[in-house]
Amino acid sequence: MLHTGTFAASAAGPPCKAEANVRKQKAPRMMRFADKTCIVTGGGSGIGLAACQQFAREGARVVVADLHVEAAQKSVDAITAAGGTALAVAVDVGDSGQVQACIAKAVSAYGAIDVIVNDAAMMTFTPIADIADADFFRVITTNLGSVFYFARYGLAHMNDGGAIVNLSSVHAHATTANVVPYAASKGAIEAFTRGLSIELTARKIRVNCVAPGAVDTPMLWNNPNVKSGAEKVTGAIGKPEDLAAAICFLASSDAAFVNGTTLIVDGGRLAGL
Ligand SMILES: NC(=O)c1ccc[n+]([C@@H]2O[C@H](COP(=O)([O-])OP(=O)(O)OC[C@H]3O[C@@H](n4cnc5c(N)ncnc54)[C@H](O)[C@@H]3O)[C@@H](O)[C@H]2O)c1
Numbered sequence: 001m002l003h004t005g006t007f008a009a010s011a012a013g014p015p016c017k018a019e020a021n022v023r024k025q026k027a028p029r030m031m032r033f034a035d036k037t038c039i040v041t042g043g044g045s046g047i048g049l050a051a052c053q054q055f056a057r058e059g060a061r062v063v064v065a066d067l068h069v070e071a072a073q074k075s076v077d078a079i080t081a082a083g084g085t086a087l088a089v090a091v092d093v094g095d096s097g098q099v100q101a102c103i104a105k106a107v108s109a110y111g112a113i114d115v116i117v118n119d120a121a122m123m124t125f126t127p128i129a130d131i132a133d134a135d136f137f138r139v140i141t142t143n144l145g146s147v148f149y150f151a152r153y154g155l156a157h158m159n160d161g162g163a164i165v166n167l168s169s170v171h172a173h174a175t176t177a178n179v180v181p182y183a184a185s186k187g188a189i190e191a192f193t194r195g196l197s198i199e200l201t202a203r204k205i206r207v208n209c210v211a212p213g214a215v216d217t218p219m220l221w222n223n224p225n226v227k228s229g230a231e232k233v234t235g236a237i238g239k240p241e242d243l244a245a246a247i248c249f250l251a252s253s254d255a256a257f258v259n260g261t262t263l264i265v266d267g268g269r270l271a272g273l
Contacts (some may be wrong), residue, residue: 001242002034003246007187007257012216014045014104015140017049020215021061021084021124026079028104029057029058030058031058031151031253032057032058032059032116032248032253033058033059033060033114033115033248033252033254034058034059034060034113034201035059035063035114036059036060036061036115036152037060037063037106037111037113037114037115038055038060038061038062038063038113038114038115038116038117038152038160038183038251039062039063039065039102039103039106039112039113039115039116039117039150040052040055040063040064040119040260041065041066041091041093041117041118041119041120041150042064042065042066042120042121042167043063043064043065043066043072043075043119043145044060044064044066044067044068044069044070044075045066045071045217045218045219046215046217046218046219047119047212047217047240047243047244048064048117048119049096049240049244049246050077050239050241050243050244051119051240051244051247051248052079053075053078053079053244054066054241054244054247054248055115055251056079056082056084056085057082057084058248060084060085060108060114060115061085061086061087061088061109061110062076062084062085062086062087063086063087063091063102063105063106063109063110063128064079064087064088064089065074065090065091065093065102065106065120066089066090066120067090067091067092067093067120069088069089069100072088072089072090073088077090077189081128082136082163084269085104085179087105087109087110089102089106090103090228092142092143093142093145093146093149093150094138094142094145094146095148096145096153098137099129099146099149099150099153100141100149100153103150103153103154103157106157110264110273112157112158112197113157113158113159113162114158114159114161114162114163114166115162115163115164115165115204115251115264116150116151116154116162116163116164117157117164117165117166117167117242117247118165118167118189119167119247119253120142120146120152120165121142121143121167121182121184121185121192122138122139122142122143122182123139123179123181123183123219123223124136124138124139124179124182125178125179125223125224126178126179127177127227127263128180131237133180135261136181139185139244140181140185140188142183142185142248142250143182143186143189144185144188144189145187147166147189147192147220149193150164151164151196153203155200158204158205160200160203160204160250161203162205162206163197163206163207163208163250163251163252163255164193164196164205164206164207164208164211165208165209165210165237165247165250165251166189166192166193166207166208166210167189167209167211167212167247167263168186168187168190168193168209168211169182169212169265170182170211170212170264170269171183172186172187172189172190172211172262172269173264173270176225176269177224177230178229178230178273180226181231186211189209190196190209190211190262192208193207193208193260193261193262194197194260194261196258197260198208198260199229201259206250206255206256206258206259206260207259207260207262208248208250208255208258208259208261208262208263209262209263209264210243210258210262210263211251211262211263211265211266212238212265212266213235213236213238213264213265213266213267213270214233214236214237214238214266214267215237215242215243215271216238216240216241216271217236217240217241220233220237235267235268235269236266236267236268236269236273237267238265238266238267239260242265243265246263246265249263250263258269260269
């Protein structure tokens with residue numbers, strides 16, 4: 001921010017050279033991901049989309065991986081229109097073969113991977129007493145299985161010193177009825193993250209979670225518990241960009257000493273009783 005007082009004395013005349021130089025300066029732009037390749041699942045919407053955009057602004061080559069390839073392509077088009085580099089890849093993150101194909105496309109386009117963000121997820125809204133086996137395990141496979149698949153098949157292609165960021169949720173810590181598969185998958189993601197971080201210390205690949213509270217995305221407003229008021233989101237509602245900032249922090253060397261943990265980004269929602 002420029003201090004207006006600096007220029008008060010010359011307001012009547014043409015700016016001196018030093019003043020003109022200061023005026024030309026912009027806030028320094030962070031380029032923490034220059035020459036890095038980042039894969040973001042669920043990059044076609046909401047938090048994943050905002051993360052793709054921030055990675056690209058900070059110099060990354062971004063692989064936008066999403067079930068809905070049109071949404072991924074829209075995200076890529078916006079990034080490339082702004083001068084960034086990105087590739088859309090269609091993938092169902094709950095399918096091992098598709099995840100392996102996604103990783104192969106990323107490596108063939110951009111070489112080794114530096115960052116993986118596991119953002120894509122789904123919810124069901126049926127009580128455990130009624131839910132079909134297939135629906136329970138679809139949530140577990142999509143949300144938790146995807147984190148496993150991207151680690152299992154991505155690690156061989158990751159540069160040492162890279163980072164994995166997994167999206168958990170406040171539901172891993174406090175929840176409502178009828179979303180048990182989702183809450184369980186998010187709790188398991190946090191445990192998976194801790195364990196994997198220990199396995200990867202020698203390679204200096206850090207593994208962390210971001211646990212969002214209520215964030216203004218389609219997933220929030222399509223949630224029937226939110227629509228009915230069973231899940232109250234009358235407190236702070238975050239913007240996707242708030243979460244992108246936390247994801248990019250954990251993925252960057254700014255978080256070099258942050259490993260195996262969960263950053264709750266909920267505007268203070270969990271702090272209150
Ligand atoms: N929005 C919130 O309030 C909130 C709160 C807590 C946690 N989260 C978590 O944040 C993450 C992002 O959520 P969001 O709100 O941005 O959701 P969103 O619905 O806006 O976006 C999710 C994206 O994931 C994609 N996706 C879904 N299933 C997929 C699959 N099987 N394979 C590939 N892509 C798939 C969708 O196509 C979509 O583009 C999720 O992990 C979610 O659990 C969100």
